[in-house]
Amino acid sequence: MPATIPKAPASLEADAERLYEELKAKLHDVVPDVELWYKARLAAKIMALKEARNAIILGHNYMEPALYHSIPDFTGDSLELSRKAAQTDREIIVFCGVKFMAETAKILNPDKVVLLPSERAGCSLAASITAEDVRQLRARFPGVPVVTYINTYADVKAESDICCTSSNAVAVVESLKSETVIFIPDEYLARNVARETGKHIIVPARLPTGHVHVDDTAVDYQIIGWHGRCEVHEKFTVEDIEAVRAQFPDVVILAHPECSPEVVEAADFSGSTSAMIRFVERTEAPRYLVLTECAMGDNIAAANPEKEMLRLCSVRCPHMNQITLEETLASLQHTQHVIDVPEDVRVRALRAVERMLEVG
């Protein structure tokens, strides 16, 4: 055992030993033993501090396996964690996810302290659009409702009519009963929603001048999208799927709706991170390929040891990857990094988030 970790009090040591045994039972095929031993000690310290500080820990499905299987009170997709954030009576919410998720928790809980363990946990989708872009889209398409993916920052949500996540995007669009909607900022999610709802889509561009440009020759469209992409899911291709099917004809392929429509069409199932987890749990096939962030493949493999999870390569989200047990411990020890949303922005963003939660 490593000698570098200072000796913990007896009860903490007993908790660490118990956590180590639990992690070893689930993750012995996925994480080296010495790493599990070290991480169990960190997790035990976090659990003790979490109780002492009356905190709740929410963990997104993309968290690395040892963190995912040890410290969160709840794990889930963006929608499930938003609901948990709305329900908690704890004083502190530690969000093991990325900044837009922690901001959503703060929007729903203005009087609580919301902590994000790393300041570097962003998102390429959230970075792709500004509040000014939304104002320009509204000016160009007056009266058209704005549906905003939850993977955006609070000021963009504040300009929107309603939010959605990957698990309710179609239901949210249909709930508006509007012939045309603005759906931002994920181009691929918008194209997948267009495919499912039978709508046509156009995607305006932002010019170097900062102006939003719309193709005026386009006439037949009911979804106005945006050019945001997830830097993880845009990497998957139809050729990847064909190559895996050629080698393993019985493989069941799942794709997150942030993948391109061609990839989603070539897959057997598409859904949110939690929908994909449930699909593997409830399906009897022996072999799966999950086209999403790779840590989630490890988490599914640990929960379903009798099923084989194929890997294309290690596609990790560089933002989710910033959230470690070390950073989470420091977050609770030093109350960092505190998420703040200006009150005027929060109140307007809350309307869009609450309207989504009402849709279900």
Ligand code: 13P
């Ligand atoms: P889910 O809402 O499906 O968990 O997706 C969040 C995300 O960021 C996927 O890349």
Ligand code: SF4
């Ligand atoms: Fe954002 Fe993509 Fe990372 Fe999800 S996987 S947090 S969409 S960059």
